[in-house]
Amino acid sequence: MSYPVVIEGLTKHYGRRVGVDSLSFSVPRGSIFGFLGPNGSGKTTTIRVLMGFLQPTRGRATAFGRDCWRESDRIKANVGYLPGDLRLYPWLTGVLACRISGEVRRRDLMAPGSRLAEQFGLDMDLPVRAMSRGTRQKLGLLLALTHEPALLILDEPAASLDPIMQGRLHRILRERAACGCTVILSSHTLGEIEELCDQVAIMREGRLVAHDTLDNLRARAARTVVIRWSDGRLPSSDNLPACLRMDRQDASRWFATLHGSTGEVVRWAAGQPIEELTIGPPSLADVFQSFYE
Amino acid sequence: MPMINRGLVHKSLLETAWGTVLFAAGLCAFHALAAVAAAKFYTGIVETLAQLEIARYILAALLGTSDADIVGPAAFAALPWVHPLPLVLLFAHAITYATRMPAGETDHGTIDVLLAFPVSRATVYASESVAWMVSSVMLFAGGFLGHFAGAFWTGKDQPPSMLQLLMFNANLFTLYLAVGGVAWISSAVSNRRGRAAGATFAVLLASMIVSAMASFNEVIARIGFLGLLYYFRPFQIVQGGDWPLQDLLILFIVALAAWITGLCIFRRRDLPTI
Numbered sequence: 001m002s003y004p005v006v007i008e009g010l011t012k013h014y015g016r017r018v019g020v021d022s023l024s025f026s027v028p029r030g031s032i033f034g035f036l037g038p039n040g041s042g043k044t045t046t047i048r049v050l051m052g053f054l055q056p057t058r059g060r061a062t063a064f065g066r067d068c069w070r071e072s073d074r075i076k077a078n079v080g081y082l083p084g085d086l087r088l089y090p091w092l093t094g095v096l097a098c099r100i101s102g103e104v105r106r107r108d109l110m111a112p113g114s115r116l117a118e119q120f121g122l123d124m125d126l127p128v129r130a131m132s133r134g135t136r137q138k139l140g141l142l143l144a145l146t147h148e149p150a151l152l153i154l155d156e157p158a159a160s161l162d163p164i165m166q167g168r169l170h171r172i173l174r175e176r177a178a179c180g181c182t183v184i185l186s187s188h189t190l191g192e193i194e195e196l197c198d199q200v201a202i203m204r205e206g207r208l209v210a211h212d213t214l215d216n217l218r219a220r221a222a223r224t225v226v227i228r229w230s231d232g233r234l235p236s237s238d239n240l241p242a243c244l245r246m247d248r249q250d251a252s253r254w255f256a257t258l259h260g261s262t263g264e265v266v267r268w269a270a271g272q273p274i275e276e277l278t279i280g281p282p283s284l285a286d287v288f289q290s291f292y293e
Numbered sequence: 294m295p296m297i298n299r300g301l302v303h304k305s306l307l308e309t310a311w312g313t314v315l316f317a318a319g320l321c322a323f324h325a326l327a328a329v330a331a332a333k334f335y336t337g338i339v340e341t342l343a344q345l346e347i348a349r350y351i352l353a354a355l356l357g358t359s360d361a362d363i364v365g366p367a368a369f370a371a372l373p374w375v376h377p378l379p380l381v382l383l384f385a386h387a388i389t390y391a392t393r394m395p396a397g398e399t400d401h402g403t404i405d406v407l408l409a410f411p412v413s414r415a416t417v418y419a420s421e422s423v424a425w426m427v428s429s430v431m432l433f434a435g436g437f438l439g440h441f442a443g444a445f446w447t448g449k450d451q452p453p454s455m456l457q458l459l460m461f462n463a464n465l466f467t468l469y470l471a472v473g474g475v476a477w478i479s480s481a482v483s484n485r486r487g488r489a490a491g492a493t494f495a496v497l498l499a500s501m502i503v504s505a506m507a508s509f510n511e512v513i514a515r516i517g518f519l520g521l522l523y524y525f526r527p528f529q530i531v532q533g534g535d536w537p538l539q540d541l542l543i544l545f546i547v548a549l550a551a552w553i554t555g556l557c558i559f560r561r562r563d564l565p566t567i
Binding site: 014044048051052053054055072073074075076077079080081083085086087088089091096100101102103104105140143144 | 298299300301303304307308401402403404405406408409410411412413416561563564565566
């Protein structure tokens with residue numbers, strides 16, 4: 001498997017403040033890579049290093065085997081970038097964006113730009129100064145996607161988009177990933193991460209606190225378990241297996257949290273006078289929360 | 294050697310077209326009016342003004358000489374080219390243009406979009422500079438156009454001569470470049486356009502004060518060479534009719550050195566979010 005993005009021991013200091021500290025991870029080709037963390041955790045710093053806006057204090061970031069600081073211009077020929085706090089020129093329209101981007105990249109981007117604009121329902125002649133926030137986001141996405149890059153770095157791409165447009169964006173990202181495009185997606189929206197991402201990296205205070213596939217994280221996630229006892233006879237909670245933690249109970253039910261495999265609970269439940277056993281879906285929100293705190 | 298990117302030049306010209314047209318129109322209107330006024334009132338008013346000591350001192354300061362006694366009627370021919378209004382227009386244009394990138398782009402947050410293009414920072418800087426040169430040509434052309442339109446309107450052939458006009462403008466252009474160079478450096482080190490423009494303005498103001506005070510004070514006259522305006526001496530052109538080659542060269546070197554320093558800083562600096 002090839003890794004278009006490789007970060008090794010990346011450290012970035014802003015004076016005395018640490019932006020990111022000894023960060024290392026790789027992003028496999030064709031994957032949608034979720035980049036998570038609370039505000040100030042170092043996500044944006046990492047993205048800005050990847051884009052060549054910041055010089056690493058130590059370590060290095062490479063994209064397509066090239067150094068992100070020294071060979072930034074060559075790398076960016078294959079990168080589409082959407083900043084988190086998107087600011088565009090007030091005079092810019094979709095047509096001008098395609099024309100200027102095409103002139104800079106020495107390619108005709110009008111046709112792919114128009115197709116994307118159609119998908120996003122973007123008026124190509126509307127200037128930014130007359131656009132709503134969501135429409136500006138669509139234009140930002142158009143600038144990032146039109147040249148069909150091999151690497152997409154998107155910071156909160158669905159912010160300000162309505163649910164229909166979010167769905168369209170997700171579909172486009174999945175299509176691009178299926179064609180081999182690598183997507184790095186920074187987002188606070190867990191639903192979006194769950195829906196799209198294959199792998200997730202979680203940052204906190206400039207450090208990487210988790211990096212795993214979404215399936216592995218799901219396996220680690222706690223589940224809500226509700227047990228209805230037969231005839232309303234509640235046994236002592238000492239009876240619970242180690243993987244279950246009792247949260248509360250009422251006249252006939254136990255409400256517990258499962259930290260472990262469902263098989264273990266099912267095996268235990270088979271020997272109990274249980275009328276009904278409900279095991280909820282894994283809560284990734286709780287997993288992320290635990291890493292955030 | 295940084296490459297020029299046509300798309301970036303196009304973008305920069307699109308962004309600044311109206312501003313440049315307005316500045317050029319202002320210069321055009323001023324020089325047209327000055328040419329008309331000179332044709333109508335030249336003989337009477339110039340001789341009267343030349344009698345007034347204070348007028349001679351002011352003109353001496355504007356013309357870049359410390360000797361007010363040698364300012365005679367002929368020197369008044371250069372007045373439109375050293376008048377504060379066109380100088381302010383030119384300097385304001387140099388400062389507003391040269392602080393657009395990177396300070397202005399960083400300040401507005403658009404630098405992320407600009408640098409997401411597959412171009413090096415040196416290319417961005419060079420392309421913006423080329424666009425600045427194109428607009429500066431439009432600006433000076435506006436001044437020339439105004440002067441010739443005014444002269445054509447009055448139908449009188451009066452000083453300065455064509456050669457003197459070229460000399461004034463060459464000197465003024467190198468001064469404009471030097472002011473722009475200072476603005477490029479200020480812009481390269483700052484994330485705020487206001488700060489970059491303010492720093493450039495401060496340098497310019499200090500230079501103007503030194504230049505103006507040099508006519509009145511010997512001590513200031515000794516350090517006058519440190520100010521940019523010291524090298525803008527239209528009087529030398531009026532008086533001797535020679536090209537002020539040394540001044541042109543010094544201003545050009547200052548402009549080039551400042552521009553290259555700005556480029557080196559911009560290439561190496563971090564661009565954080567604001």
